[in-house]
Amino acid sequence: MKIIKKTLFYLILTAAALSFIYPFIWMIMASLSPEQDIGKLILFPTEFTFDNYVSMVSKIPIGRALINSLFVSTINTGFTLVFSSMVGYALSRMRFKGRNVIFFIIIFTMSLPFQITLIPNYIIMVKLHWVDTYLSLIVPFMINAFAILMFRQSFQGLPQALIDAARIDGCGELRIVFTILWPNIKPTIITVGILAFMASWNEVIWPLIVIREENLMTLPQMVTLFVVGGRAEAQLGVKLASAVFLATPVIVAYLFFQKHFIQSMASTGIKD
């Protein structure tokens, strides 16, 4: 009886797991199939072909979009780590007038829906002549409230002696943050780094608004416009190939750094 129950339990669990993995496998297989085979229930294509990928590369500058996305996301992640830890340090370890006010403003702005600032932010980009430049994809994402709070919390947990010793040695505050404290909060840096990178990498509504020049488009934006616009010419295989191309870097990173990814996701819940 117990064995039957256990087998049933694992059968259901495996079915659940398959329903999460199978669509991805199907997508990869379909992108490698000839057009007429897509949609059949078989798992392996009757013949493998890279036609869909060849056709995708000839239709859109997707390599350029990949480089744009890597460039923008890496820069955004770097700036977010540096600026947010500076602010987080000041808020947790320095005394100055207005510190609590700034802290409450951060909490308040976090609960402000983005729908309210979307249109005016676009207009700011127009007025600054930043539309169709990398600046519009970078400057608004160089720092964020959540990252500041994460750093503030981590710095609060470090012993004051660490900072005092560095100050006696004549260390400046910036050097304290980046050379003395950073090595002690590696998990936070990894968590904030993954979240900032993913947020930038997956952002799509903002690039759709501020970038029209094909050479500056990010990868998800280009794939979206490719699929929605007429250029995929209703060829399912090519659409799926572009989706696989967009998914692969993140899935590979996820499979290698699973633990860190899951930790970062868990930390998004510690908002209040």
Next chain:
Amino acid sequence: MKRTKKHFLPYMMVSPYLFHLIVFTAFPVVFSLVLTFHKWNIISPMEWTGFGNWQHIFSDRLFWISILNTLKFLIVHIPLQIIIALALAEVLNQKIRMRGFFRAAFFMPLVVSGVVVTILWQQLFAYDTGVINRLLISIGLGKVGWLIDPDVAMISIALMATWKNVGLYVILFLVGLQTVPKQYYEAADLEGASHWQKFTRITVPMINPTIFMVVVLSTLGGFSLFIEPYIMTGGGPLNSTLSSVLYIYKQAFEYYHMGYSATLGVFFAFLIILVVVLQKKFIEKED
């Protein structure tokens, strides 16, 4: 000299945030409010219209359709999300074989872009060539117009969004479940409580804060729905998947009604805050 330098240092350290706050949050919010009283297509000068934009919201049928669509999405999405996430978290919280594999599987859709998930499901949902309909036919059932039936399309998108996001809520519930003291279950075991009783009497009340958080996060997600209908349906069929953000986007970037679009944004933001406050009141009352 040294004193003043030291005095200014903290402000210099927080200046990146202050710059960002002023340029990309404070000014836009104020500017948004100004825009709500104007008609503007960005190119010609702004035109004062008083409360015209605000009045227009109430007679704008499409906007209210988009709100109803969003509510339809949430009514399917939130309960489904909580039930599935809680069930999977319960399972992963026990000693099971190959836990790492199952965990990796459930979280896979979470890390990929919504664009990927939407393109993938557009094919799975396709009427004639879609895998789901072919599967239904092979077991003797009829086809479903997942994305072409106006009554079904929004529900299909809600199902897809649940599939994509459920991993995040599994993680949050797992964190929540680990905060429940083991002694409670041991005491219940002594009293001879069943699995179900332990779950409803101990687990659910103890993780109420997590449930609230999941409700709020999936509500915010639902209110931000954009790329899924943008790619899958363009808001159709018959505007049945037109989300509010998609409508705001169309007003601004297809019709260049910047003033009206900003008004919708402000109104919608207040609506979101109101809903979250009500949820907080409602769920905390249940305690």
